[in-house]
Amino acid sequence: MQVRHVLHSWARILQGYAPALSIEITRECPLRCPGCYAYEPNHLGGAVRLRELSDFRGDELVRRVLALVEREKPLHVSLVGGDPLVRHREVERIVPELTGRGIHVQVVTSAFRRLPEAWASMRKLTVVVSIDGLREEHDKRRAPATYDRILENVRGGRITVHCTVTRQMAEREASLEKFVEFWCGQNAVQRVWFSLFTPQRGAFAAERLDPEQKRRVVEKLLELREREPKIDMAPSALRQFLKPPASPDRCIFAKTTRTVSADLHTPVTPCQLGGDPDCSECGCIAAMGLAAVGAYRVVGPITAGGLFHISHRFGQLVASTRRKEAPLPALVQIAPEMAPGPEAETP
Ligand code: SF4
Ligand code: SF4
Numbered sequence: 001m002q003v004r005h006v007l008h009s010w011a012r013i014l015q016g017y018a019p020a021l022s023i024e025i026t027r028e029c030p031l032r033c034p035g036c037y038a039y040e041p042n043h044l045g046g047a048v049r050l051r052e053l054s055d056f057r058g059d060e061l062v063r064r065v066l067a068l069v070e071r072e073k074p075l076h077v078s079l080v081g082g083d084p085l086v087r088h089r090e091v092e093r094i095v096p097e098l099t100g101r102g103i104h105v106q107v108v109t110s111a112f113r114r115l116p117e118a119w120a121s122m123r124k125l126t127v128v129v130s131i132d133g134l135r136e137e138h139d140k141r142r143a144p145a146t147y148d149r150i151l152e153n154v155r156g157g158r159i160t161v162h163c164t165v166t167r168q169m170a171e172r173e174a175s176l177e178k179f180v181e182f183w184c185g186q187n188a189v190q191r192v193w194f195s196l197f198t199p200q201r202g203a204f205a206a207e208r209l210d211p212e213q214k215r216r217v218v219e220k221l222l223e224l225r226e227r228e229p230k231i232d233m234a235p236s237a238l239r240q241f242l243k244p245p246a247s248p249d250r251c252i253f254a255k256t257t258r259t260v261s262a263d264l265h266t267p268v269t270p271c272q273l274g275g276d277p278d279c280s281e282c283g284c285i286a287a288m289g290l291a292a293v294g295a296y297r298v299v300g301p302i303t304a305g306g307l308f309h310i311s312h313r314f315g316q317l318v319a320s321t322r323r324k325e326a327p328l329p330a331l332v333q334i335a336p337e338m339a340p341g342p343e344a345e346t347p
Contacts, residue, residue: 001147004206007077008059009075009256010311011186012073012074012075013256013308013311013312013315013327014311014314014315014318015315015318015319016209016315016316016317016318016319016320016322017072017073017074017076017078017315017319018072018074018255018257018258019075019076019256019257020074020075020076020077020078020256020257020258021068021069021072021076021078021257021260022077022078022080022257022258022259022260022261022268022272023065023068023077023078023079023080023259023260023264024038024050024080024081024082024259024260024261024262024268025055025061025065025079025080025082025083025084025087025090025091025262026055026057026082026083026084026086026087026262027050027051027052027053027055027080027081027082027087027261027329028055028081028082028083029082029083029086029110030083030086030112030144030145031080031083031110031112031142031144031145033132033141033142034141034206034207034303035166035197035205035206036206037198037200037273037274037275037277038050038081039051039273040274042200042274042275042276043268043274043275044261044268044274045269045275046202046239047199048266050082050261053261053262053263053266054262054263055262055263056264057087057090058089058090061087061090062090062093062094062097064264065090065094065264066094066097066098068260068264069101069103072148072258074103074258075103076103076104076106077098077103077104077105077106078095078105078106078107078108078257078272079091079106079108080096080108080110080272081262082262082279083109083110083112084107084109085106085107085109085110085111085112085115086115088113089194092116092118095107095119095122095125096118096122098150099122099124099125102124103124103154104125104126105122105124105125105126106125106126106127106128107119107125107126107127107128108128108130108162109127109128109129109130110129110130110142110145110150111145111149111150111153111154111159112144112145112149112153113130113153114153115127115153115154115157117156117157117160119158120156120157120158121281125133126160127154127157127158127159127160127244128159128160128161128162128193129150129154129159129160129161129162130142130162130163130164131147131161131162131163131179131183132163132164132166132169133163133165133168133169133172133175133179134172134175134178134179134182135147135182135263136168137168137169137172140154146335148301151186153200154186154188154238155188156188157188158188158190158218159188159189159190160189160190160191160192160193160232161183161189161191161192161193162192162193162194162195162196162285163179163183163193163194163195164194164196164197164207164283165194165195165196165197165217165283166197166206166207167197167206167207167208167209167210167213168206168207170209170213170214170216170217171213176217176220176221176224177224178222180224180228180231180306182190183230183232184228184231189230190230191230191231191232192222192228192230192231192232193232193233193285194217194231194233194285194334195246195283195284195285196209196214196217196241196283197209197283198273198277198278198281198282198283198284199277199278199281200275200276200277200278201276201277201278208281209281209283214241214242214283215242215339217241218238218239218241218242220237221238222235222239223236225238233285234289234292236292236295237271237285237288237289237291237292238288240288240289240291240292240295241283241288244279244280244281244282244283244287244288244291245279245282245287245291246272246280247279248269248271248279249289250279250292251270251271251279251282251287251307252287252290252291252293252294252305252308253271253284253286253287253289253290253291254270254271254287255308255312256290257271257272257286259271259272259274271284271287272284272286276289291305293305294308
């Protein structure tokens with residue numbers, strides 16, 4: 001991370017803004033992946049489900065997203081879903097608008113649809129394609145976004161592969177090696193990231209890894225990254241999987257990323273996963289990367305994380321003063337003429 005970016009982010013935190021904004025840009029997804037957190041009943045706290053929200057499309061969606069970004073002033077925007085490519089026409093308009101304002105944009109997709117050609121040359125855009133393990137398992141879990149379809153849809157593009165390691169993958173002999181060999185060998189793949197499945201507290205999940213499996217996965221990834229430069233994960237971040245943040249309150253990622261759902265109004269808390277995630281088993285790569293930065297000793301016993309938490313508290317005071325001076329009802333103010341539009345299209 002460049003010093004300039006760190007200073008920008010720090011300034012945003014001191015002003016009481018989150019440097020990163022994640023937007024569930026549509027409630028729709030053509031996939032039905034087992035273990036998908038976005039469609040869990042408690043993803044939005046239990047009162048309403050993602051599929052029940054009103055979402056937007058067309059000019060309305062573009063205008064509202066830009067207004068939200070204008071208000072929140074993030075340095076980094078993630079477009080997630082549902083699948084953002086369900087709204088590909090709108091997303092194709094939104095992305096250059098944001099990168100043109102100097103914002104780094106990340107689109108997280110299953111690549112069930114062909115990626116726009118223009119995206120391959122946009123330096124401030126990262127397209128993250130989620131791939132769940134080897135072909136046999138992935139194709140079963142993520143049809144219609146199968147291996148063959150992804151390969152076809154990303155041809156000529158520039159993508160980051162993101163794999164969430166599940167128990168099933170951890171149990172299969174040499175699955176990580178085979179996965180790395182296959183995807184790092186594809187021209188379109190610039191980088192490979194791994195997360196580990198994060199369970200919700202108290203819920204049964206077949207994907208959950210036990211501590212021994214987790215330890216072996218981390219060891220294997222530390223080994224694989226030595227010989228495969230496309231694995232873009234620092235050793236300190238990988239080791240952090242074995243000692244994740246104790247709670248959302250100690251999680252730098254949760255405190256620096258504001259997530260809003262498909263009505264562009266409902267917040268997703270405590271982090272992008274929503275619901276009641278078990279931080280003690282967190283496997284989110286973004287949380288681990290920032291936790292590793294937070295563990296860095298700046299001087300003596302003072303860590304970057306300690307400085308962050310002090311700065312964050314200060315920023316919250318600044319933000320509450322700002323709210324008292326100019327009260328805003330929610331994450332985005334909705335003008336009457338911008339009331340929820342017609343039902344979402346299905347892909
Ligand atoms: S593609 Fe993503 S949002 Fe859609 S069901 Fe799968 S995990 Fe959930
Ligand atoms: S589940 Fe992970 S990302 Fe979410 S708040 Fe807990 S530690 Fe942070």
